[in-house]
Amino acid sequence: MATDRSPTRIQKRNRANILEAALDVFSQNGFRGATVDQIASAAGLSKPNLLYYYPSKEAIFTELLSKLLATWLAPLRDIDPKGDPMEEILGYVQRKLQMSQDMPRESRLFANEIVQGAPRMIDTLSTELRELVDATEVIFQGWMAAGKIASVHPRHLLFSIWSLTQHYADFEVQVQTLMTPEDPFAAAPEFLDTLYRRMLTPTT
Amino acid sequence: MATDRSPTRIQKRNRANILEAALDVFSQNGFRGATVDQIASAAGLSKPNLLYYYPSKEAIFTELLSKLLATWLAPLRDIDPKGDPMEEILGYVQRKLQMSQDMPRESRLFANEIVQGAPRMIDTLSTELRELVDATEVIFQGWMAAGKIASVHPRHLLFSIWSLTQHYADFEVQVQTLMTPEDPFAAAPEFLDTLYRRMLTPTT
DNA sequence: CGGACATTTGACCAACTGGTCAAACTCACG
DNA sequence: CGTGAGTTTGACCAGTTGGTCAAATGTCCG
Numbered sequence: 351m352a353t354d355r356s357p358t359r360i361q362k363r364n365r366a367n368i369l370e371a372a373l374d375v376f377s378q379n380g381f382r383g384a385t386v387d388q389i390a391s392a393a394g395l396s397k398p399n400l401l402y403y404y405p406s407k408e409a410i411f412t413e414l415l416s417k418l419l420a421t422w423l424a425p426l427r428d429i430d431p432k433g434d435p436m437e438e439i440l441g442y443v444q445r446k447l448q449m450s451q452d453m454p455r456e457s458r459l460f461a462n463e464i465v466q467g468a469p470r471m472i473d474t475l476s477t478e479l480r481e482l483v484d485a486t487e488v489i490f491q492g493w494m495a496a497g498k499i500a501s502v503h504p505r506h507l508l509f510s511i512w513s514l515t516q517h518y519a520d521f522e523v524q525v526q527t528l529m530t531p532e533d534p535f536a537a538a539p540e541f542l543d544t545l546y547r548r549m550l551t552p553t554t
Numbered sequence: 555m556a557t558d559r560s561p562t563r564i565q566k567r568n569r570a571n572i573l574e575a576a577l578d579v580f581s582q583n584g585f586r587g588a589t590v591d592q593i594a595s596a597a598g599l600s601k602p603n604l605l606y607y608y609p610s611k612e613a614i615f616t617e618l619l620s621k622l623l624a625t626w627l628a629p630l631r632d633i634d635p636k637g638d639p640m641e642e643i644l645g646y647v648q649r650k651l652q653m654s655q656d657m658p659r660e661s662r663l664f665a666n667e668i669v670q671g672a673p674r675m676i677d678t679l680s681t682e683l684r685e686l687v688d689a690t691e692v693i694f695q696g697w698m699a700a701g702k703i704a705s706v707h708p709r710h711l712l713f714s715i716w717s718l719t720q721h722y723a724d725f726e727v728q729v730q731t732l733m734t735p736e737d738p739f740a741a742a743p744e745f746l747d748t749l750y751r752r753m754l755t756p757t758t
Numbered sequence: 759c760g761g762a763c764a765t766t767t768g769a770c771c772a773a774c775t776g777g778t779c780a781a782a783c784t785c786a787c788g
Numbered sequence: 789c790g791t792g793a794g795t796t797t798g799a800c801c802a803g804t805t806g807g808t809c810a811a812a813t814g815t816c817c818g
Binding site: 378379380382383458461462464465466467468472475476479480483500502503505506507509510512513514517520521523524525527528529532537538540541544545548549 | 666
């Protein structure tokens with residue numbers, strides 16, 4: 351496989367199929383729980399054929415992670431320091447919630463990895479994500495100092511948003527089981543909107 | 555091994571060691587990621603010796619889960635319908651948070667299993683836990699109807715407490731990495747207390 | 759002490775898993 | 789068509805893993 355030439359039609363199709371299949375399998379079983387054979391057949395390929403496109407299971411996982419991280423963090427980058435504070439935060443919450451609903455596999459992929467100590471993500475966490483979180487903290491602190499939102503611990507605020515929104519994807523089985531027949535996502539937007547509005551409305 | 559006789563001194567010691575080791579290994583690697591050998595050496599036994607006490611890896615896992623579930627759910631059962639609503643809920647939040655800090659392995663054990671679809675817990679979830687959640691919902695609804703706490707979706711309220719408190723244990727690596735050098739658990743109690751106090755204070 | 763029962767071990771096995779390789783096959787293109 | 793590059797495959801391999809078994813060793817108690 352010539353990696354330094356522009357990819358052929360077949361390469362494009364197969365690489366896309368592999369990543370799609372890998373997302374399915376890794377998000378459901380975690381890295382160690384997933385087998386190359388599972389991914390291969392989910393992608394409609396034989397195992398050696400899959401390994402013709404990616405040199406190892408690890409390589410598939412790594413590429414998948416790095417391709418998805420940007421998407422996953424986009425809403426956080428989109429927070430506008432010059433926007434209305436309450437609207438920005440409530441909007442971020444709703445966007446994250448929507449992502450949990452639309453992309454539960456991505457959420458679980460990261461959840462699986464982090465619960466097990468994030469052995470393949472720790473570098474990204476402590477550099478790229480750390481910077482982004484630091485920047486967000488500054489924004490939140492500015493809003494709090496200006497009295498636009500109530501003063502709370504900015505990092506805990508951010509973690510709480512991640513926690514609450516991703517919970518619906520990561521623990522979907524549990525939420526589904528305990529909410530049936532109600533649709534968990536039906537009342538979630540309003541619940542979270544109310545929660546953050548009450549917590550963050552300044553008490554002058 | 556005579557299972558129908560009272561356990562010997564050695565049986566008691568070894569069984570305890572095995573479950574302790576299993577908690578370590580399963581919570582860090584999930585069911586599939588854990589190996590019988592890992593558990594055995596963590597318990598100071600050889601693999602065949604371990605399998606003399608438990609017939610299979612699955613059996614260890616199952617026993618571990620069922621033994622821990624009672625402990626894990628105790629704070630929820632302890633909510634007193636006749637107590638002061640706000641105090642009961644804030645107390646429950648603090649107890650759950652304390653458990654995340656003191657028993658992070660237990661939290662991650664369940665988290666690992668549920669993220670991956672809870673194949674070995676789904677029965678428990680849909681019966682025992684379901685009943686407990688149903689009962690709690692009734693309590694919450696009573697308090698809301700009486701105007702003692704603000705009206706919010708009772709199940710989402712409960713899930714939010716689980717989510718926020720267990721987040722500190724389940725995603726410990728991430729939280730640690732992004733909060734260093736601050737101790738995540740230092741500000742958490744106050745943050746959660748404020749959050750739920752503001753959300754649940756009735757707006758008459 | 760001695761025997762019955764409990765515990766431990768090393769050798770072993772079959773299934774699974776990640777990965778390799780040479781040979782066969784397919785495709786684009788002149 | 790033909791040819792060279794791109795693609796696919798079956799056979800294979802070594803390491804890991806859950807689990808078995810008979811034999812060896814340890815412990816308890818009369």
